[in-house]
Ligand SMILES: O=P(O)(O)OC[C@H]1O[C@](O)(COP(=O)(O)O)[C@@H](O)[C@@H]1O
């Protein structure tokens with residue numbers, strides 16, 4: 001057989017059949033390597049808050065404002081700059097507003113088209129012509145390209161541009177054009193998006209966020225525990241299904257399931273209303289403003305209780321079926337004395353706040369009643385058969401993973417489980433021991449098997465691992481000693497509600513530990529960073545998201561409204577651009593209307609975590625490394641052409 005190297009060169013010569021074509025490609029690649037590195041944008045713990053998410057995506061955590069600043073600096077008032085920013089974020093709504101008061105719209109269009117073209121020129125300058133071309137909106141591709149590329153050959157540039165702009169206005173296309181060019185700016189401002197997990201739960205619009213992500217030009221996702229919970233539910237794991245519905249009920253978000261995904265909750269609702277008809281369900285209050293007289297809320301409360309009880313039963317069954325998970329201490333229903341209304345936990349007896357368990361058979365407390373069984377069967381079919389949910393999960397599977405190493409940053413949602421001495425904690429999964437990176441890799445393989453394995457046993461193991469990842473103390477995405485859901489519903493004693501965080505979270509200032517983690521994932525501790533989400537950073541208590549002198553960043557600041565009281569802000573995001581790493585703290589987002597009307601951006605506070613001495617180029621990135629390899633290969637091909645090993649194909 002001919003040598004692999006020769007065969008590879010021949011394949012390459014199919015793509016670049018002449019000295020000229022190979023040379024052109026080398027020159028092109030070399031040009032890309034010398035462009036500034038694209039901007040990466042990091043978001044985490046979005047928790048269904050689609051309006052805030054969408055706003056931060058539009059403004060690129062301040063990147064649009066920075067571009068406007070670069071272009072216009074002191075030549076424009078702060079107010080005008082803000083107004084231009086709002087136009088870029090919400091072009092259509094902003095123009096609707098302007099039209100109500102502006103008397104000379106033509107003039108307005110002319111001025112703003114000019115401003116937008118200037119900003120897009122600057123935003124495009126970081127990319128190759130071909131990349132910009134791919135990003136151009138179909139309808140206006142040619143014109144925009146004309147307007148944003150320098151034209152050294154045209155003598156009277158101003159009149160050339162003015163002609164184009166006048167024509168756009170004259171034929172009544174200014175508005176569509178402004179929308180298109182604003183979206184182009186939004187698109188160019190961020191080159192790549194990282195979502196560090198927890199898209200789902202608590203907020204009202206995870207499905208809307210997923211729809212947006214499906215269309216996003218370049219992204220990766222590190223799964224959060226809540227995302228894996230939904231993945232398990234979509235794969236048909238009943239423990240996950242019950243949790244998903246319980247959390248939707250608890251936050252008054254059942255319409256995510258019913259309207260967002262078309263999952264029929266009627267059987268569950270009918271059952272809950274009948275079974276808990278006279279039960280006030282006081283322990284199952286919702287995390288939304290109370291409206292006790294609303295019928296919908298009354299139903300919601302009952303669904304909340306019904307599905308919680310089903311969850312505790314189903315989870316008890318899983319715990320018994322999967323003894324190797326070692327979660328027997330979390331099977332709680334058999335520890336209840338149903339006569340006395342008490343529970344025995346760690347040798348101590350506690351009074352239950354709610355003792356009405358009409359569906360629990362004390363002699364077999366984990367058994368579902370026939371009706372509960374049927375409801376769960378139907379729900380399983382609804383989840384696994386929901387096309388839209390499955391499509392969203394395919395996005396999580398294709399763009400997502402449990403962790404990612406990207407341009408010297410190690411990204412994951414939760415933690416690397418550690419012992420109290422700072423060693424990587426060893427864990428047994430289905431009879432094999434893992435820790436650190438190997439644990440991450442093994443769990444991810446199981447998740448994928450849960451969806452794709454042909455063998456039923458393997459598939460079931462995979463599905464159960466998704467439930468494990470959601471709540472197991474050894475799960476790197478959960479990172480707490482127990483999930484105290486039962487205690488938080490049924491017991492008054494606050495000390496039982498605690499969930500102790502893994503040692504990881506108290507060791508983030510320990511450089512030895514942090515360096516150890518970075519090395520474990522193949523990174524150089526002198527250069528690299530860890531970025532994770534999951535635990536809200538309580539800024540108002542003086543906690544900082546930057547740990548270990550900037551080596552670690554914990555950027556969950558609480559997009560989730562429910563957590564804003566604790567954190568005092570509305571989330572952190574991170575920007576990694578050619579100049580360095582910027583951490584942005586966001587003020588709570590009021591609403592889209594307010595953002596447009598008052599032109600109130602999410603007011604953002606900026607912290608520079610790292611400023612590089614020399615502006616970073618594509619050549620300094622992971623993509624750059626691959627491109628450099630391509631250049632090397634092409635140079636070898638050129639050599640082969642020149643020394644007669646390979647013949648040009650003309
Ligand atoms: O207050 P809620 O919404 O019921 O959530 C509490 C539960 O959420 C968790 O904090 C997990 O969610 P996070 O990943 O967002 O932290 C559990 O540890 C806890 O039991």
Ligand SMILES: [Mn+2]
Nearest residue numbers: 198224225534
């Ligand atoms: Mn989380």
